[in-house]
Amino acid sequence: MTNTKLHLPYIASIPYNILADNDIPPAAKIFFGCLSGLAIKNGYVFGTTLALAEMMNTSESTIERWLNLLEKKSHISRDTTTTPHKNSDITKAKKFEWSKDRKIYICKGFSNNFTDTVKNNGYNEPVKNNGYKSKPSNHKELRSNRNTNVSKEESKNKEVKSSVDLIKSNHEILQCSKEDAVEIALKYKHYEIVAGINKFHNSRKEGTRIKKPRGFLLKCIKDMQKVCAYYVAQGELDEFLAKYNVQNYVDIN
Numbered sequence: 001m002t003n004t005k006l007h008l009p010y011i012a013s014i015p016y017n018i019l020a021d022n023d024i025p026p027a028a029k030i031f032f033g034c035l036s037g038l039a040i041k042n043g044y045v046f047g048t049t050l051a052l053a054e055m056m057n058t059s060e061s062t063i064e065r066w067l068n069l070l071e072k073k074s075h076i077s078r079d080t081t082t083t084p085h086k087n088s089d090i091t092k093a094k095k096f097e098w099s100k101d102r103k104i105y106i107c108k109g110f111s112n113n114f115t116d117t118v119k120n121n122g123y124n125e126p127v128k129n130n131g132y133k134s135k136p137s138n139h140k141e142l143r144s145n146r147n148t149n150v151s152k153e154e155s156k157n158k159e160v161k162s163s164v165d166l167i168k169s170n171h172e173i174l175q176c177s178k179e180d181a182v183e184i185a186l187k188y189k190h191y192e193i194v195a196g197i198n199k200f201h202n203s204r205k206e207g208t209r210i211k212k213p214r215g216f217l218l219k220c221i222k223d224m225q226k227v228c229a230y231y232v233a234q235g236e237l238d239e240f241l242a243k244y245n246v247q248n249y250v251d252i253n
Contacts, residue, residue, distance in 0.1 A: 006047045006055040009037025018075060028066040031056060032075060036106050044079075045104040067104070077105045081157065160185045163193045170197060173204075175213040188221055192228055195244040196221030 012033030019029065034056065038045045049067075053060045070076045080102045163185035167176050174197070176184070184193060199220040203210070210216045224244065231240035240246070 004047065004051060006038065006045075006051045008055060009034055009040075012037045013040075021073060021075075023073060024069060024075075027058075028069060031063075031066050032070055035076065035104060039104070039106045043105065045106075046101070047104075048102070074107055077107055079103045079105065081154070159190045163188075163190045166193065166197065173213065174200070174217050176217065180214060184218070184221070188225060189228075191241060191246045192221055192225045194246045195224035195228065195240075198245055199224060 012030065013036045014029055014033040015036075018024065018032050021029075024032075035045050038047075047055075049060045049063050053063045056063065067076070067078065071078060160182075164178070164181045167174060167181040167184060168178065188196075196217060197220070200210075200213075200217050203216075203220070227244075228237075228240050231237055
């Protein structure tokens with residue numbers, strides 16, 4: 001996971017259920033407010049413990065303690081996925097490496113009704129809190145968005161893995177390394193790769209001389225990508241999948 005630098009949000013929002021939680025120290029409440037401010041755009045915060053520690057000007061152990069406490073109290077939830085990334089270090093032999101990416105989701109506290117009307121003399125009026133309407137509105141919506149995002153990521157990772165496994169299973173013919181397989185899997189959709197490999201095999205059966213299998217495979221995949229784009233534009237993706245013998249495809253969009 002890359003250590004992208006984080007900056008303090010312009011607005012730190014601390015809802016009533018956090019302020020009223022006596023088990024959370026004041027500094028952790030401020031930290032939650034910063035997380036909620038950073039999460040306004042996407043519904044989650046994407047950052048390493050080190051990046052959060054630098055943002056809050058504290059230690060990584062303190063950040064982990066705050067995160068564990070907030071998660072234990074169900075104010076946040078964390079999701080970690082393993083995904084392939086391009087290797088930025090050109091001196092390394094591997095083009096891609098797998099890394100863990102963590103997202104921090106805000107579970108509660110955003111709504112037009114911050115807390116009890118009587119205690120706050122009307123400060124929960126929707127008109128006064130209009131600024132939050134366009135933001136994540138409540139924990140149910142945020143959890144729904146989180147589940148949708150996680151589901152798409154899991155499906156995408158599964159699709160990439162399936163493509164890599166397919167290319168590796170044809171290694172002797174396609175002559176693609178693992179790094180090549182990952183690069184192709186990240187660039188093209190699974191059904192485009194399947195159709196491209198099918199075209200590759202059909203060309204061999206028809207007697208086509210293939211001097212550079214990897215380059216010819218890429219050509220086949222690109223050709224099938226163009227054909228697929230035509231079918232998709234016509235709303236006939238199923239016809240494409242059936243015609244070019246693409247099986248076990250799951251639409252992740």
